[in-house]
Structure formats: structure tokens, C-alpha cells
Amino acid sequence: MNLNNILILTKKDLTLFFKNRFFSMITILGLVAFIIIYFALPKLEEDKIKIGIYSDVSLTKIYYFLELHDTEVYDASSIEDLKEKVSKKVISFGIYFPSNVKEKKTLKLIVNAETENEMKEAYEYIAKELFHTEFGYQLNIESENEIIGVDLAGKQIPVRKRLIPILAFFLIIAETLGLSTLISDELENKTIYALLSTPVTVGDIFFSKGVMGLITTLIPSLLFILITVGFRNFPLIFLLLIFGSLFAISIGFLIGSIAKDMMSIIGYGFVIFILIIIPSFNVLAPGTLSSWVKIIPAYYLVDGLHKIINFNSPFLSLLPNILILIISQGILFLFGSLILKRRLI
Amino acid sequence: MEKVIEANELTYSYGKNLAVDHISFYVNKGEILGFLGPNGAGKTTTFKMLVGLLKPKEGTAKVLGLDISKEPKKIQRRIGVCFEYTNLYEELSAKENLILFANLFGIKNFNPYELIEKVGLKGKENDLVKTFSKGMKQRLMVARSLVNDPEILFLDEPTQGLDPVSSEEIRNIILEEKNKGKTIFLTTHDMYEADKLSDRVAFINYGKIVALDAPLNLKTKFGKRGLKLKLQKENGEIYEKNIVLDKDDTLENILSTFKQDKVITVHSEEATLEDIFIKITGRGLKE
Numbered sequence: 001m002n003l004n005n006i007l008i009l010t011k012k013d014l015t016l017f018f019k020n021r022f023f024s025m026i027t028i029l030g031l032v033a034f035i036i037i038y039f040a041l042p043k044l045e046e047d048k049i050k051i052g053i054y055s056d057v058s059l060t061k062i063y064y065f066l067e068l069h070d071t072e073v074y075d076a077s078s079i080e081d082l083k084e085k086v087s088k089k090v091i092s093f094g095i096y097f098p099s100n101v102k103e104k105k106t107l108k109l110i111v112n113a114e115t116e117n118e119m120k121e122a123y124e125y126i127a128k129e130l131f132h133t134e135f136g137y138q139l140n141i142e143s144e145n146e147i148i149g150v151d152l153a154g155k156q157i158p159v160r161k162r163l164i165p166i167l168a169f170f171l172i173i174a175e176t177l178g179l180s181t182l183i184s185d186e187l188e189n190k191t192i193y194a195l196l197s198t199p200v201t202v203g204d205i206f207f208s209k210g211v212m213g214l215i216t217t218l219i220p221s222l223l224f225i226l227i228t229v230g231f232r233n234f235p236l237i238f239l240l241l242i243f244g245s246l247f248a249i250s251i252g253f254l255i256g257s258i259a260k261d262m263m264s265i266i267g268y269g270f271v272i273f274i275l276i277i278i279p280s281f282n283v284l285a286p287g288t289l290s291s292w293v294k295i296i297p298a299y300y301l302v303d304g305l306h307k308i309i310n311f312n313s314p315f316l317s318l319l320p321n322i323l324i325l326i327i328s329q330g331i332l333f334l335f336g337s338l339i340l341k342r343r344l345i
Numbered sequence: 346m347e348k349v350i351e352a353n354e355l356t357y358s359y360g361k362n363l364a365v366d367h368i369s370f371y372v373n374k375g376e377i378l379g380f381l382g383p384n385g386a387g388k389t390t391t392f393k394m395l396v397g398l399l400k401p402k403e404g405t406a407k408v409l410g411l412d413i414s415k416e417p418k419k420i421q422r423r424i425g426v427c428f429e430y431t432n433l434y435e436e437l438s439a440k441e442n443l444i445l446f447a448n449l450f451g452i453k454n455f456n457p458y459e460l461i462e463k464v465g466l467k468g469k470e471n472d473l474v475k476t477f478s479k480g481m482k483q484r485l486m487v488a489r490s491l492v493n494d495p496e497i498l499f500l501d502e503p504t505q506g507l508d509p510v511s512s513e514e515i516r517n518i519i520l521e522e523k524n525k526g527k528t529i530f531l532t533t534h535d536m537y538e539a540d541k542l543s544d545r546v547a548f549i550n551y552g553k554i555v556a557l558d559a560p561l562n563l564k565t566k567f568g569k570r571g572l573k574l575k576l577q578k579e580n581g582e583i584y585e586k587n588i589v590l591d592k593d594d595t596l597e598n599i600l601s602t603f604k605q606d607k608v609i610t611v612h613s614e615e616a617t618l619e620d621i622f623i624k625i626t627g628r629g630l631k632e
Contacts, residue, residue, distance in 0.1 A: 193398060197421055199451075
């Protein structure tokens with residue numbers, strides 16, 4: 001491979017990419033729109049609190065008080081039911097009033113392991129207020145944690161923070177169509193033969209496409225991350241974004257090698273995009289998807305970004321994600337190359 | 346005479362379909378070799394092998410003394426290639442297209458304006474190629490094949506689908522390059538073009554070279570020369586007569602005809618390359 005040729009071809013591809021108004025609009029508007037979406041969402045986590053109650057004694061004033069304050073209440077059928085609803089995040093927290101609550105002045109506060117400490121304190125304060133409302137005096141609190149998962153415990157994430165990995169992922173994959181178009185055009189317009197009849201090699205052409213793809217996928221997502229997350233965990237995020245970009249490039253390469261024109265690029269792209277955005281929902285609403293989504297390599301990109309951005313996960317816990325991305329990229333590139341080889345003859 | 350292209354038993358097949366079947370030929374330096382044959386005869390496959398885009402399945406070929414299978418990139422530095430289809434970057438200007446390729450050849454201080462003027466596109470330097478007519482695009486393709494001042498020009502059907510004026514302009518550029526001492530490998534199915542431009546022509550049919558010689562030699566060898574006369578009888582009736590030349594009774598035939606009736610017009614006739622191609626292969630060039 002010749003570095004000079006790669007630079008010349010990359011410059012040419014970038015010129016062609018930005019001469020295409022559709023793709024330059026997607027790049028710029030996508031970045032701007034996602035930043036606006038991020039900042040338009042509330043900074044705090046969901047403010048509506050749903051309280052679960054299970055009591056061995058008769059409660060009268062609490063329900064009236066909560067209704068007055070427009071707070072949703074879940075009446076648990078047992079303490080186990082209460083714990084289950086807390087663990088599944090159906091309710092924000094649970095309060096168990098044992099039969100001796102009045103004598104011991106003690107109740108059980110059940111909170112999820114992922115609940116931030118500040119929120120736990122807030123829930124304890126609410127429980128104390130409710131006890132005071134019902135019985136007229138102060139009480140001791142015994143809180144019990146339901147452990148759900150180990151790694152991600154201890155932090156409630158606002159929606160907009162959950163959206164960061166998803167939007168960064170969308171910015172990465174949005175650029176694949178541009179890359180596919182450049183590859184497909186090179187084949188369909190047969191300009192690739194003009195290039196190959198010069199000192200340029202097939203390696204130079206595809207490496208330059210890769211560089212072009214890396215620039216167009218990495219820069220918008222990197223800018224978005226820097227604006228929304230800043231430099232926190234930057235080296236790890238940067239590393240994962242590079243692998244994410246390479247994943248998008250491999251998809252673009254495959255689509256470009258199959259497609260014959262813009263319509264077929266959109267057709268293939270649409271099907272592939274639907275498939276690869278499914279894992280994003282797992283970040284937005286954890287536990288809503290079946291485990292089969294893990295066969296989609298895109299899951300490991302979104303999941304990896306989610307882990308670093310929202311849980312400060314260390315490199316070792318991201319290693320499986322990175323390895324799976326590398327393997328899937330290799331497979332996609334291999335398929336793309338085989339198809340291209342057939343088309344070039 | 347220095348041979349700059351030498352093919353020896355060159356063969357290529359697409360699966361089971363044998364496109365080029367053990368062909369051997371050479372091209373001398375400074376010569377134009379016309380590769381003449383109908384569509385699907387194997388012209389473009391041979392062309393692609395010689396410019397290093399396809400690897401021969403059998404046989405060898407040397408271009409400028411270099412093996413096309415082993416050193417295609419070294420060869421490509423020294424040749425210019427013009428394809429039968431338009432493969433320019435349509436979203437770039439004429440100037441940008443030429444500069445891109447000049448950069449890929451590593452040419453310093455390249456002046457695109459000179460080439461653009463040479464192919465008659467002066468004033469269109471900054472226009473996007475997508476706004477060009479087919480003739481203009483083809484001229485730009487020829488200009489692109491000249492950016493590295495090549496020693497050999499490979500031209501695949503350079504005038505296909507062009508109007509007569511554009512075709513003639515491209516032919517003039519080809520002759521101009523020949524006069525500069527460049528070697529030209531020209532594939533075409535236009536017998537007029539092959540006849541006008543080529544020092545020698547190779548007839549290719551179903552992947553095999555069936556004849557290779559100078560156009561005049563082929564005509565002498567395979568064609569019939571003749572006279573076409575328009576005559577008038579004493580009673581005023583006008584009729585036509587053909588006399589075949591180079592036969593034992595030709596002179597006698599001419600004299601008796603001229604004595605007998607009034608000659609209105611006389612035209613000499615010679616076989617075209619197409620006639621000869623049909624005679625040799627049994628099929629036309631436009632099939």
C-alpha cells in the first residue's frame with residue numbers, strides 16, 4: 001500500500017462525500033439535532049415516584065396523604081411481592097409496616113441496588129414523613145436492599161444520559177450509507193478500473209475508503225461525546241468509538257459491495273439498520289428485550305458505550321465487547337471482499 | 346524493431362467460457378495495432394489483460410519488457426489507458442479529474458490546461474463532468490490517458506457511440522500521439538477506424554486471432570480489386586458493369602468494354618476490412 005495514494009484517494013472521497021448534499025446534510029444536521037435532543041431532555045431522572053406499601057397493620061391517613069399529593073401507590077399482596085416490584089423497578093421503593101411498627105417505631109424501607117445514595121436518603125425522608133402522618137411521631141428506619149446485578153449497581157441514570165450511547169451509535173451508523181454509496185458508485189461507474197490501471201492497488205482504494213469512513217463516522221460521534229460527556233473516560237470512549245466506526249465501515253463496505261445503485265443501498269441499508277438499532281432499546285429500557293439481541297454485534301457497541309459513559313466501567317469489562325466487534329467486523333469485511341472480488345472480474 | 350508488447354499463448358476464460366484462446370502477437374514501438382473484431386470476440390478481455398486488470402489464465406505477455414502477471418503496477422506507471430465506457434468522476438470538474446490522476450501517477454507540476462486544450466475542451470476546465478456530452482467525456486477520457494505522458498496508449502473502442510465530428514477529433518489526437526513516437530494498442534469494431542489508423546490490424550474472432558497484417562496486405566491477400574463502370578449503349582440505355590482486376594483476361598475485358606459502349610463513369614473498388622473479415626470468419630463486425 002502507498003500512503004501517498006491513500007491520502008490522494010481519501011481527499012477525493014471526502015470531496016465527493018461533501019459534494020453530495022444529502023450525506024453532508026445528514027452528517028451536520030444529525031450532529032446538531034442529537035445535541036439539541038440531548039440538552040432538551042431533563043437533566044434529572046424520572047421525577048414521578050411510585051411507592052409500594054405492604055402493611056401488617058391498618059393504615060388510614062397515609063393513603064389519603066399520598067392521594068392528596070398525587071403520588072401513585074402500589075398495594076403489595078406480600079412482602080415478597082413488594083420486593084419483586086422493587087427489583088423490577090415497577091415501583092420507586094417499598095415500605096413494609098410490620099405488626100409491631102407502633103411499638104418498635106421501625107419499618108422496612110426496600111430500595112433497589114441501583115438507587116443513588118441521594119435518592120435513598122430522599123426515600124427515607126418520605127417514609128419518615130408518612131410514618132409521622134399515620135402515627136404522629138418519629139421512627140427509626142431499617143432499609144433493605146434488593147441486589148439486581150453487580151456491576152451496574154448504585155446509580156440511577158437520567159434518560160438523557162441513557163441516550164448518549166444510543167445517539168452516538170446512531171451518528172456512527174448514519175454515515176455508513178455515504179460510504180456504501182462511494183463504494184457502489186466506484187464499482188457501478190467503473191471508475192475503480194480507471195484507478196486500478198494506474199499505480200494504485202486494490203488495497204490503496206479500500207484502505208482510503210476505510211480512512212474516509214473513519215473520518216466521517218468518528219468525528220461526528222466524537223464531537224457529540226465531547227459536548228455531552230466531556231473528557232471523562234475519554235481514552236476508553238475513543239477506543240470504543242474507533243471500533244464502533246470500524247464496525248459501521250464494515251457494514252458500509254458490505255452494503256456498497258452488494259448494492260448497484262442508490263435505491264438498493266437504501267433498501268439494504270434500511271433492513272440492516274432496523275436490525276442493528278434493536279439493541280439500543282436495551283439501553284433505553286433495560287430488561288425489555290430478550291437475550292437474543294446479543295447475537296447482533298451492534299449490541300456490544302451500544303452496551304460498551306453505555307457501560308463506559310454511564311457506569312465508568314474499566315477496560316477489562318469492555319474487552320469482550322471489543323473482541324466481539326472485531327470478530328464481526330472481520331466477518332463482514334470478508335463477505336464484502338468476496339463479493340467485490342466477484343464483481344471486479 | 347523493438348517489440349513493446351509481446352503476447353504468447355495468452356488465454357482467459359470466464360468460468361467455462363473461453364474468452365481469449367491462446368493468442369500470440371507483438372506490437373512494435375511506434376506502431377498502431379488495431380485489434381478488430383465484433384462484440385464478444387475477446388478484444389476487451391485481451392485489453393484488460395495487457396493493462397494489468399485481469400491475470401491471464403494461461404500464457405504470458407510482456408509490456409515494455411515487463412511481465413503483465415508479475416509487474417502490472419510497474420507497467421501501469423508507463424502506459425495510458427482509455428476505456429470503452431465512460432468512467433470519469435462525474436461530480437468532479439474536468440480539471441479535478443485530470444489532477445487526481447496526475448497525482449496518482451506522482452507527476453509534479455502537472456498542467457491540466459495543456460491537455461484540456463489539446464482535446465478541445467478549453468473553457469470547460471471547471472465544469473463538472475456530469476454536464477458534459479458523451480463526446481466531451483470521451484475526449485476527457487483520452488486526455489486522462491495522457492496525463493503520465495505514456496509510452497504506450499491502450500485505447501478500447503475510443504470512438505464508440507460518438508458523432509462523426511467527435512470521432513474524427515479523437516482519431517486526430519491518436520495520430521498526433523503516434524507521430525510523437527508513441528505505441529498505440531487500439532481495439533475497435535469500426536473497420537474504417539482500424540483501416541485509417543492502424544499500421545497493422547489483428548482480426549479476433551471467438552477469442553482467436555484469425556489474421557494479422559497491414560490493412561493493405563490483408564486487402565491484397567484476401568480482397569478483390571475491381572472497376573465499377575457506368576456505360577451507355579448506342580440506343581441510349583444506361584447500365585453498370587463490374588470488372589475484376591488482376592485476372593488474365595482483365596485487360597481484354599476493359600478494352601472491349603471501352604470500345605463497345607460509351608463510358609459515363611469509372612470507379613475503382615477495393616475490398617474493405619469488413620469484407621475481408623466476413624470472408625475469413627463468416628460473420629460481420631457489427632454482429
